[in-house]
Amino acid sequence: MTTPEDEKTAAAPAPAKDPWELPDVSGLVVGVLGGTGDQGRGLAYRLARSGQKVVIGSRSADRAESAAAELGHGVEGADNAECARRSDIVIVAVPWDGHAKTLESLRDELAGKLVVDCVNPLGFDKQGAYALKPDEGSAAQQAAALLPDSRVTAAFHHLSAVLLQDPEIDEIDTDVMVLGEVRADTDIVQALAARIPGMRGVFAGRLRNAHQVESLVANLISVNRRYKAHAGLRLTDV
């Protein structure tokens, strides 16, 4: 039985830097690919309401612009390529079945950008949701494989689109697990999550451990169903 304390051959010493010392990201432009979908709209709304400059992207610039107008708080809309070009941080919130194709087509626009994948590859049948396992291991690893010149991270998987989009709700009571290979990048994503009141970004490992974080949404769907809830996650003792 393995316990969370087991480290075994993980011999490198933990960095001495305070893990809560995070950069100021308030001046960065955030793009949301798939920004007209439920999760994308919700994230765009929360970030813009927190004062972040947000551009939502869609295949159709018209659709993005009209969704942006509805969201308010200075959100702008553009086609996906223009959204990627104008942004410092690009959140990928497209449906799983368009994930690879969308990212492949934006390789040049996303070069050098900090990419935050929040896609959950799931299948559905009459028993509910279940995890799909991408060949690359996870959606985030697929993004990393398709975008060799981008800085790929993963985060924002477990958020309730209903709560995100509800203007009556002031705080989102949840932690955001942030995964990635480079600390400077995951620090930025943690800081971005912390811009949203109630939310906290917590580093939770490398991209090779993204699959279980992505597919845990299948379990949250079961929780939501049984308890008629919009479940989120908090890490205790952190």
Add this chain to the structure above:
Amino acid sequence: MTTPEDEKTAAAPAPAKDPWELPDVSGLVVGVLGGTGDQGRGLAYRLARSGQKVVIGSRSADRAESAAAELGHGVEGADNAECARRSDIVIVAVPWDGHAKTLESLRDELAGKLVVDCVNPLGFDKQGAYALKPDEGSAAQQAAALLPDSRVTAAFHHLSAVLLQDPEIDEIDTDVMVLGEVRADTDIVQALAARIPGMRGVFAGRLRNAHQVESLVANLISVNRRYKAHAGLRLTDV
């Protein structure tokens, strides 16, 4: 992008029964296979301290008995087969590499029993922990395949063995995700988790969604390392 609200073809209506109406399990005997390991000892200690009758099992009855004596609170020790025979609920807390062999050898003793698998199949290298994917999908599904006459559930994956074993700590601040196919069984496991002060058992899906729950321990190991914590999980809005 799939959100936790998506149900799509999950058409069966949610049961009307109050999900917090759980059975009284205070009279059931709980066995812990692998009860001399860190997680097994920790669980046995917490359950016994909460008034549950606990028998820990080990390959060697002598080792089990001396560990039981150390734990106190009426814990008894036996070899694994005797532990299984004497128990109503059997928690499987053995190391992953002995999982299949141990369960196969106890098929008869575990027939009819409520089995709770809490094993996390992980590998370790110099970058830390990573998920192993059993052929059956998860440790819990392997248990279900090997024990066709038992009632197999999965739970207690994310507990800190350090916190469980610390007598100075009165409450364990965490939820326990409980997975299984049969509501009467998962209800019992939820009720068992709730016996431990601070803990709450929450239904979190079927066994086919156990892999991500098991392997999330790899992420908790990263969290513990970065934040020098003993991280647990809480489900919000539930």
